[in-house]
Amino acid sequence: MDRPLLRLPTLDDVRDAATLIEGQVIRTPFLFSPKLSEICGCEVFVKYENMQATSAFKERGALVKLTGLTEDERKRGVIAMSAGNHAQAVARHATRLGIRSTIVMPVTTPHVKVQATEAFGARVILEGEVVSEAQEAAARIAAEENLVWVHPYDDFDVIRGQGTIALEMLEDQPDLDVMVIPVGGGGMISGIGIAARGLKPEIEIIGAETKLYPAMWARLHDLEQPSGGNTLAEGIAVRDVGVLTLEAARHVVDDIILLTEPQIERAVSLYLTAQKTVAEGAGAAGLAAVLAEPGRFAGRKVGLVLCGGNIDPRLLASVLMRELAREERIIAIRMYLPDRPGVLGDLSMIIGSKGGNILEVSHKRTVLDIPAKGAALDITFEARSGAHAEEVCETLRQRGYEVVRLQHY
Structure with a gap:
């Protein structure tokens, strides 16, 4: 069965959107990153x-x-569903334009995003475990x-706005070979793909x-x-994509890479x-x-969109510690020892003499298998x-201590 024809934004629609928002949002920097380029094996622009x-x-x-709402629609007020970033955007600009806003967010939304949305003047309602349940509410x-209704992604105006x-x-870096765009509901990749392909048909998206949450990947396949x-x-934990965004993706998205949680954690850590x-x-x-797939991008000019920085500070701290553990710069070990004076001091001296820095010590005497x-x-x-960590452990073993490496993260 043929799919129904949908009106998607064009390059001209995106250009018109750029005129509408000029001076009201920040024209953010798009910069070459020498460090990320060296790590990734390609020319990375962020x-x-x-x-x-x-x-x-x-x-x-x-x-x-x-901006496109009628006077009657402005008087009625707007409502949006979001895990945080769309919520803050609607709240901020609705308040600026004198429009009453209500935002429904999942109960799992980080507190930093809830508080920020309220600070922008919105009425916030927490309902549902995930975005789809919040959308129903x-x-x-x-x-x-x-x-x-101000949809977070499946909307003609929202899509063309993201396309800016x-x-x-491409104005800052016309010779990009590929853009790599985060995908949730598909609004950003749809808008970016439409605009980028309109300006440079050969660019890869x-x-x-x-x-x-592989919603777009599954629908495209x-x-x-x-x-x-x-x-x-x-922010991209979406169970299904939009009707408009899916249709746009069929035309402008070349492929989607699915990511594991450790891969995402590593990227968060690297940005910091x-x-x-x-x-x-x-x-x-x-x-x-x-x-995740360095060979695909090797030697190419790659444009990345760091699309959001709203992360809970405690979560960010946990991510950084987990990454240090993966890099074996934080090590956890267990030793079974004779319970006599001076042993702990001896261990501390050995680790310190080899350049290790002790962060935490836990002494257990009442466990029955000891x-x-x-x-x-x-x-x-x-x-x-x-x-270096293994060198410290080997020195302890040479001094007669039994050392077992633990996985704390």
Whole structure:
């Protein structure tokens, strides 16, 4: 059966959107990254959408949509569903334009995003475990209160607003070979793909999606794929894509790379440690895709969109610690020892003399599988590298201590 024809935005529609938002959102930098280029084996350019007032790209599409409302629609007020970034965008610009806004967010939304949305002047309602359940709640409230729906991705104006990112990227770097774009509901990759292909038909558009929520990948491959689970990239944790965005993706997306949670964590960590900038899980998905399949991008000019930086500080700290553990710069070991004075001091001296820095010590004497005159000692220490950590462990073994490596993260 033939699919119904849908009106999708064109390059001219995206250009018109760029005129509408000019001076009202930040024209973010698009910069070459020497460090990421060396790590990835290609020329990496990063579009820093985390520098928007709401720390995410969503302002573009939300503003275009709100600007086009009729006077009656403005008086009724608007409602949106979002895990955070679209919420803040709608709240901020609705308040600027004198429009009352209601935002429905999943109960799992990080507190930093909830608080930021309220600070922009919106009424926030927390309902549903995931975005799809929040969307059902928002649809119900919209009908009950006669509010205007501002969809986070499946909307003509929202799509063309997000496409303005591509205009800026190609204006700053016309010879890009490929753009790698995070994918949730598909609004950003649809808009960027339409604009980029309109300006440069040969450019490749690659999506980056979490394996836990492979909605767009599954629809493009006509497969049934389960979605669910806790993901660091909650901003793209979407169980299904939009009608418009799917149709656009069929025309402009060349492929989608599915990402594991450790790959996303590594990209978040790299943005902070190598680029000194903050990326949330969804914002780092493009970099994670390049790291996941370096051969595909080797030697090419690659444009990434760091689309959001709204990550809970405690979660970011956990990600950094987990990455240090993966790099074996934080090591956890267990030793079974005779329970006598001076042993702990001896161990500390050995580790310190080899350049290790002890972070945590846990002494256990009452565990039944340890002899009554013995003790188990768990030590977490910092090392320069995996090789250095093993050197410390080997020195302990040579001094007669039994050392077992633990996996704490």
